[in-house]
Amino acid sequence: MMQTLDPTAQPQRGMTSRLEGELLEVSMGPQHPSTHGVFRMNVALDGEIVRKLKPVFGYLHRNHEKIGENTSYLGSMPYTDRLDYFCSMTNNWAYALSVEKLAGIEVPERAEFLRIILAELTRLQNHASLLGFLLSDMGAWGTPLMYAFREREKILDLFEALSGSRMMCDYMRFGGCRVDAGEAWLKQAEKIVDAFPKFLDEFEKLIVENEILIARTQNVGKISAELAINAGLTGPMLRACGVNYDVRKVDGYGFYPRFKFRVPLGEHGDCYDRLMMRVLEMRESIDILKQAFPQIPAGPIMNPKVKIRAFKPPVGEAYGRIEGPKGELGFYLISDGTANPYRYRVRPPSFINLTILEDLCLGHTVADVMVILGSVDIVMGEVDR
Amino acid sequence: MLSLEEIKARAEQAVPGAIVTIVPNPSPANQSTLLLDNEHAAAVAKFLRDDPTLRLDYCSNVTGVDWLDRKVTKKVKVKKIVEGEEKEVDETQEEFFPGYLEAVYHLYSMSQKHGPVIVRMRTKDRGEGARLSSLTPIYRSAEFQEREIFDLYGVHFEGHPDQRRILMWDEFTDFPMRKDYEEPDDYEYEPTPHDEVLERAKQHYTPRPQLDGAENITATP
Numbered sequence: 001m002m003q004t005l006d007p008t009a010q011p012q013r014g015m016t017s018r019l020e021g022e023l024l025e026v027s028m029g030p031q032h033p034s035t036h037g038v039f040r041m042n043v044a045l046d047g048e049i050v051r052k053l054k055p056v057f058g059y060l061h062r063n064h065e066k067i068g069e070n071t072s073y074l075g076s077m078p079y080t081d082r083l084d085y086f087c088s089m090t091n092n093w094a095y096a097l098s099v100e101k102l103a104g105i106e107v108p109e110r111a112e113f114l115r116i117i118l119a120e121l122t123r124l125q126n127h128a129s130l131l132g133f134l135l136s137d138m139g140a141w142g143t144p145l146m147y148a149f150r151e152r153e154k155i156l157d158l159f160e161a162l163s164g165s166r167m168m169c170d171y172m173r174f175g176g177c178r179v180d181a182g183e184a185w186l187k188q189a190e191k192i193v194d195a196f197p198k199f200l201d202e203f204e205k206l207i208v209e210n211e212i213l214i215a216r217t218q219n220v221g222k223i224s225a226e227l228a229i230n231a232g233l234t235g236p237m238l239r240a241c242g243v244n245y246d247v248r249k250v251d252g253y254g255f256y257p258r259f260k261f262r263v264p265l266g267e268h269g270d271c272y273d274r275l276m277m278r279v280l281e282m283r284e285s286i287d288i289l290k291q292a293f294p295q296i297p298a299g300p301i302m303n304p305k306v307k308i309r310a311f312k313p314p315v316g317e318a319y320g321r322i323e324g325p326k327g328e329l330g331f332y333l334i335s336d337g338t339a340n341p342y343r344y345r346v347r348p349p350s351f352i353n354l355t356i357l358e359d360l361c362l363g364h365t366v367a368d369v370m371v372i373l374g375s376v377d378i379v380m381g382e383v384d385r
Numbered sequence: 386m387l388s389l390e391e392i393k394a395r396a397e398q399a400v401p402g403a404i405v406t407i408v409p410n411p412s413p414a415n416q417s418t419l420l421l422d423n424e425h426a427a428a429v430a431k432f433l434r435d436d437p438t439l440r441l442d443y444c445s446n447v448t449g450v451d452w453l454d455r456k457v458t459k460k461v462k463v464k465k466i467v468e469g470e471e472k473e474v475d476e477t478q479e480e481f482f483p484g485y486l487e488a489v490y491h492l493y494s495m496s497q498k499h500g501p502v503i504v505r506m507r508t509k510d511r512g513e514g515a516r517l518s519s520l521t522p523i524y525r526s527a528e529f530q531e532r533e534i535f536d537l538y539g540v541h542f543e544g545h546p547d548q549r550r551i552l553m554w555d556e557f558t559d560f561p562m563r564k565d566y567e568e569p570d571d572y573e574y575e576p577t578p579h580d581e582v583l584e585r586a587k588q589h590y591t592p593r594p595q596l597d598g599a600e601n602i603t604a605t606p
Contacts, residue, residue, distance in 0.1 A: 058552035063537075063561055104413030229442050229495050232526020245443075245495045316412020319446060319491055319501060330446050332489070335412065347446040347491075355529050384552060 023051055026366075030059055034137040034370045037380030041357075041369065048365045053358045060384035068344035073099055073311045076344065078170040083346060084382040085167055086126050089118040089159070090324045092172035097253060098320030098331035099174045103313035105306055111176040112255045113296040117189065118171065119254075119322075120285040120292075121159075124196065125152040126325035127236075127278040127285075128203075130377050134275060135207060137374040138216050144207060151199050154192050161185055174311065175303030186293060193289045200282060208279065217271035221360040221372035224269065231356045234349050235327030236277035237376060240266035247323035254322075258295075259288050274375040312339055326350050326377050346385060350378040386499040387438065389417055395436065400428045408505065418489070418503040423517060426506050427544070430523045433492060433502065441492040441502055444524035449534035451511070451564045454484040484511045486540050490520065490527070508540060511563075519545040537562035 029040035038059040044052035064083065068076045080095045081088035093115055100107065107115075132148030156166040162181055163169040171178055181189075207213055223233075228241040238245060246263045248256045264280035266273030313335045321330035327349025334343035353376050360372045387395070393405045396419075403425035408418040421429050433441045456479055463476045486508045493500030508515045519542035521527045531542045532551040539560035542548060550557065559566060 058550075058554070061552040065537075066562055101414040102412055227525070230525045232444055232524070234445075243495060245498070250498050314412055316410050316414060318412055318414030318416060319503070320414075321445070328445060330491075332446055332448055332491070334450065343448075343450050345446070345448040347448075351529065352526055355526060 022046075028366075028369070030056075034374065036133065036373070036378055037383075039373075039378070039380055039383070041373075043361075043366070043369070045366065048367075050361045050364055050366065050369060053361045053369070055354055055357050057354075057380065058384055060380050062385070064346065064385040065344050069341055072339045073174070073313070073341060074308050076341075077173070078168065080346075081168040081170055082381055083348065083385065084324070084326065084329075084350070084379045086129065086379055087122045087325050088167060088169045089122040089171060090322060090329060092169065093119055093254075094320065094322045094324065094329040095331050096172040096174050097322060098318055098333050099313065101320045102316065102318035102333050102335055103174065103311075105175045106303055107176055108300050108303060109255075109297050110180075110299045111301045113292055114177050114181055114301065115172065116254055116256065116259070117181075117289060117292050117296075118159075118162075118169075120288050121155050121189070121193075123285045123325045124282055125155040127282050128152055128199075130374075131203070131207065131275065131278055134371070134374040135213070137370045138213065140207075140213075144203070147199070147203060147206075151196065158185070158189050158192065161188070173302065173306075173308050175306035175308070177301045180301050186296065189289075190293045193286060193293070196286055197283070200279070200286075204279060208276070213275075214272065216368075216371055217275060217375070219268070220271045220364060220368050221274075221375065222268060222270045223356065223360060227356065227359065228269065231359075232352050233327070233356070234353070235324065235377075236274055236281060237327060237353050239264065240273035240277045241269035242267055247321055247328055251321065253320075259291050261288050271371055271375040310339060312337060317343075321347065324349055326379070326382075327353060346382075348382040348385060350376065351383045351385075354378060354383065386497075386502075389419060389502075392433075392439065392502065393419060395439075396429050396432055399432045399436070400425050403429050405429065416501065416503055418505050421504055421506050423506060423508075427518050427520060427523060430490075430504065430520050433504070434523055438497075439502070440494045440496050441500065443493045443495045443500075444490055444520070444526045445493055445501070446489075446491040447520075447527045447530035447534070448489050449538040449540060449562065450487040450489060451538060451562065452484050452487065453511075453564050455482045456480065457482070485509070486511055486515050486538055488517055488531075488534055488540060490524075515539055516541045516543055518543050521545050536560075539563065 023044040023046055026043045026045055027040060028043055029035045030038045040056040042054045042056060043050055067079065077092060077095060080091040083091050128148040129152050132145035135144040159169050160166045162179065162185060163171040223241055225241040225243050228238050229243060242265050244263055244265055249263060261284045264277055266277055315335055315337045317334040319330055319332045321328050329349055330347035332345040333341050336342040361369050389407050393407060396405050397403055404422040406420040408420050410417045433439055459478050459480065460475050461478050462473045464471055465474045467474065488506050490504045492502045492504060506517050508517060517540055519531055521531055522544060529551060531545055532548060534540050535542060535548055536550040536553055537560060
């Protein structure tokens with residue numbers, strides 16, 4: 001079992017060690033298969049132990065926010081897909097929710113149900129593929145990732161059937177959704193959701209009790225609840241520390257108050273808990289989806305009063321947030337009454353979850369850094385914007 | 386949760402000398418803001434975090450906003466004496482609002498599950514005075530986000546532990562999120578050592594005498 005070391009304590013060495021007291025600076029990344037994109041860490045190593053770690057990013061920076069300020073409100077909607085390209089549906093929802101807050105728009109019932117269904121499907125496929133990536137980082141090359149991607153592909157097929165695109169869905173609009181889901185689509189979605197627990201059981205059996213996985217993740221990258229709150233961690237990262245905070249429950253946006261689901265909580269705040277959070281959250285998502293399919297009402301999917309073209313919200317500002325699969329995803333908008341937002345700001349969850357990457361890694365070995373980074377669940381499209 | 390007026394009163398009581406102003410928000414979102422004065426901002430933020438009824442322990446979103454200098458022309462009716470008679474005359478008046486940069490913090494409470502309380506700070510101007518006190522010592526989550534504001538807006542946060550550029554490269558000199566930012570013609574241009582070498586070479590060659598007599602030597606028999 002790996003031990004958590006006190007980062008300030010010097011490891012015991014033989015008297016003759018030539019490397020006594022010398023730190024070796026290593027640049028991990030930017031082109032590294034387990035950095036989940038173009039991401040670099042400047043690490044100062046004492047032997048194999050990490051003594052200092054500075055994340056370096058911005059390689060994918062295209063100033064998303066400036067582009068958003070030079071585009072109309074609707075024009076930014078497809079661009080939000082490119083933030084966290086795994087979860088375009090939740091990105092769309094967060095942006096739509098903020099604009100709806102800014103302009104005071106109501107959303108019809110059927111659209112709210114569709115949004116919940118799509119958001120939870122997104123959560124399923126994000127968490128499933130994250131587990132695959134994490135195991136792949138740990139050296140379980142191929143099999144778990146392929147198992148996860150097989151399931152993800154089914155959900156992406158659903159997205160494609162509905163919106164025309166697998167990943168860049170551009171599905172939601174202010175005041176509703178773009179196209180309606182037919183009966184056949186809903187049936188197919190229900191079928192896939194019904195079959196999902198079988199995959200999850202198998203996957204859990206494959207990974208959760210695996211001795212190597214336990215040895216690599218338990219007691220690695222521990223974080224206290226106090227620091228987690230202060231550092232603004234959100235999503236599964238935060239709940240792994242035992243803090244009960246889920247925006248779906250706290251804000252009760254959309255129709256979430258109508259659904260019964262539990263918020264899984266961790267205890268130790270280590271990599272294993274973070275990993276288990278994803279497994280347990282998938283089970284809750286399946287619960288929500290199973291409740292949603294029989295309830296979905298017929299009706300319009302767009303608020304007919306909203307003019308989405310030449311859309312000009314009143315002067316003011318609004319901050320809207322949702323519980324994305326990676327954490328709290330928020331959009332902060334300031335309107336000056338024109339067709340373009342005066343300020344368009346994305347609160348990217350994985351960017352802010354990276355703030356304490358150094359704290360997580362200090363005192364661990366280089367090999368653990370990859371596991372810890374994998375458990376944070378970053379997507380560079382969102383971190384760099 | 387307490388109303389903004391109550392929060393303002395409590396904060397001003399707890400931190401002597403602090404000036405907290407409420408900035409109204411006319412949008413349907415109804416999220417009004419507390420404007421903190423720069424001197425006491427950190428103390429007020431600490432109070433907001435530690436006060437037992439507020440417990441705003443979670444700083445979610447930190448962002449910058451750029452407000453340019455602005456002139457507002459208004460038509461005002463002024464009484465004037467025209468041709469010996471007092472009359473009301475329309476006159477245009479120009480009002481000048483100096484520009485500033487803003488940092489906006491969205492605070493929530495994880496223990497009490499309420500929020501947001503939005504807090505903002507304003508710089509003196511958009512040039513040398515673009516300085517604010519950092520809230521990173523109070524909210525760790527502001528660390529990268531304040532670095533991002535420094536990078537993209539050029540606001541210096543005093544007391545920030547590690548203020549460097551975060552998204553742009555270190556040699557970049559401008560602040561791209563400012564409203565008056567102009568895109569360079571050539572994004573790739575940066576002075577390279579090559580330019581310096583050329584410059585030095587030029588200096589080396591100019592004082593060289595053009596005619597040193599050698600050209601007069603000809604192969605005459």
